Amino acid sequence: METLQLFKILPEKIYFQNIPYLPGFRKMVGWNLDFSTLTRNIHDSLFSFFSPGLASAAEMVIIGLCFLTFFALLGLILVYAERKVCAFFQLRLGPMRVGFWGTAQTFADFIKLLLKEPLTTKNADKFLFNLAPFIVIVASFMAVAAIPFAKGLHAVDLDIGIFFITAVSSIGVVSILLAGWSSNNKYSLIGAIRSGAQILSYEISAGLALLTIIILTGSLQLSEIIESQRTGWWIFKGHIPAIIAFVIYMIAGTAETNRGPFDIAEAESELTAGFHTEYSGIKFAFFFLAEFVNMFIVSAIAATVFFGGWMPFHIGNFTFFNHLMDFIPSVVWFFGKVSLIVFLMMWFRWTFPRLRIDQLLTLEWKYLMPISLVNFLFMAFISLEGWYF
Amino acid sequence: MNEVSEYIKDVAKGVKTLLGGLSVTGYYFFHPKEIITQQYPENRGTLKMFDRFRGEVIMPHNEKxxxxxxxxxxxxxxxxxxxxxxxxxxxxxxxxxxxxIIDQHIYNLSLCTLCNACVKACPTDALKMSQEFEHATFGRVELIKVLNKTGSVVMEGLEE
Known part of the structure; x- marks a missing residue:
């Protein structure tokens, strides 16, 4: 009776409210991958075999190994994808010879990189020079740890997840500055300083774009941000300001990863290779890998905040449609969204010409930041009035 | 007020031009038929060079x-x-x-820059540029070619 009365009073409020999820249905669909049982089982069996201290150490090692493998695979796949996508945009075929359609090309390149001699230039600041590649890889490692990959597949669910990721991923700029400074090379130094100016500027609008959605979610915790999109992704529920925020985030995110059209830090035609001019072998591979992993991280944040992370495509309380969408595993949803956004970033890179440093800073300080501030206010107003779905 | 509208127009124009660029590359990406790269050794059977391609100088002979x-x-x-x-x-x-009369027309391909001057200079149109481009050999000597075939004679009516 009560529910009926509620319907009569506030039909539109009920319509878009978080509908109670049907746990029985998900159990019925056994093959729909839910990683929480798997991780729980591993956790329990480890704790039954070992003492608590040893068990948690073993867990850390396992997670570390998983992430290392994931990093290596991600780097290989993204480099291959980048080369293929770039080729198709430029009416070429890309790598075709090694393996079927060139799939083994990146493996061959990787082996070649590992076999090369890691040189250190004579007048370089040796300690900082060798430290820089590790900082860049550690920064992206820490950011990846807080990303939810699927339902229950989440290394650390921090209360301030999104804040943590944005904070940690900007440590990468320290390594770029270190690499540029310690190389004792004018090209490297110019590249590093450009990169510093660029990342510091674009961090602002990226943060503001994320804050625009966080007004709606009311939480910085990534699992809660995803949970709040059970009735629809924020890009649809938050309509106009959410779309503006997404566009601004994509521009700022592309700039933060030092990718074209914002790749002035390593601009090949003017600075040879920018901050990693003097690096070779495995140290260069670290910078190279970190660039691609950072691209993945930016895409993963965009997918989580704007497109619901691993949350399937739900429309309000159309229960039948929503359950139909739940049949697709959450891993597929997450990686599908991430790869679409990665494709978008590659599309930007291979379409737009490189910006000059003054144009780059004009774009940020005169366009993106004011627009995102206005957009932020707009979203706050919409949130106050309840004009979102 | 004018400045604000200018600003907004600026942004709109920027977005429009960027979308224009994206649509061009997007068209190429989703239309693989446009790809102009050819897979060379595989397509050897069907490969046809364009008419004005200069591979090497040849001297065409007729059936006699x-x-x-x-x-x-x-x-x-x-x-x-x-x-x-x-x-x-x-x-x-x-x-x-x-x-x-001519005994041997000796042509050194390893020195040739394929400038087409000999073909232009020939008063009797005896020389032509062929579209053959696979010139790799195991020795420089093999690139020195005699263009007139053994036992060939000049066509009637063209003698000096």
Whole structure:
């Protein structure tokens, strides 16, 4: 009776409210991958075999190994994808010879990189020079740890997840500055300083774009941000300001990863290779890998905040449609969204010409930041009035 | 107020031009038929070079083993880097006169820059550029070619 009365009073409020999820249905669909049982089982069996201290150490090692493998695979796949996508945009075929359609090309390149001699230039600041590649890889490692990959597949669910990721991923700029400074090379130094100016500027609008959605979610915790999109992704529920925020985030995110059209830090035609001019072998591979992993991280944040992370495509309380969408595993949803956004970033890179440093800073300080501030206010107003779905 | 509208127009124009660029590359990405790269050794059977491609200098012969070269040395003089040498011989005619005819048209491909000057200089259109481009050999000597075939004679009516 009560529910009926509620319907009569506030039909539109009920319509878009978080509908109670049907746990029985998900159990019925056994093959729909839910990683929480798997991780729980591993956790329990480890704790039954070992003492608590040893068990948690073993867990850390396992997670570390998983992430290392994931990093290596991600780097290989993204480099291959980048080369293929770039080729198709430029009416070429890309790598075709090694393996079927060139799939083994990146493996061959990787082996070649590992076999090369890691040189250190004579007048370089040796300690900082060798430290820089590790900082860049550690920064992206820490950011990846807080990303939810699927339902229950989440290394650390921090209360301030999104804040943590944005904070940690900007440590990468320290390594770029270190690499540029310690190389004792004018090209490297110019590249590093450009990169510093660029990342510091674009961090602002990226943060503001994320804050625009966080007004709606009311939480910085990534699992809660995803949970709040059970009735629809924020890009649809938050309509106009959410779309503006997404566009601004994509521009700022592309700039933060030092990718074209914002790749002035390593601009090949003017600075040879920018901050990693003097690096070779495995140290260069670290910078190279970190660039691609950072691209993945930016895409993963965009997918989580704007497109619901691993949350399937739900429309309000159309229960039948929503359950139909739940049949697709959450891993597929997450990686599908991430790869679409990665494709978008590659599309930007291979379409737009490189910006000059003054144009780059004009774009940020005169366009993106004011627009995102206005957009932020707009979203706050919409949130106050309840004009979102 | 004017400045604000200018600003908004600026942004709209920027977005419009960026979307224009994206649509061009997007069209290429989703239309793989537009790809112009060819997979060379695999497509050897069907590969056809375009008409104006210059591979090497050749001297076409007809089915009677006749060519159009009368050994006038115009090509040898026209060649900027001396990659052509005409060796002529003297034929003793029945009426006691001597006649100069071509013995060997020696063409050194390793010196040739494919400038087309010899083809332009030839008064009898004896030389042509072929579309053959697979010139790799195991020795430089193999690149020195004799263009007129053994036992070939000049076409009638073209003698000096």
């Amino acid at each position: 083993n006749e060519h159009r070269c009368n050994g006038c040395s115009s090509c040898e003089l026209a060649c900027p880097n001396g990659s052509i040498r005409i060796v002529s011989k003297h034929l003793l005619l029945e009426n006691g006169k001597k006649k100069k």
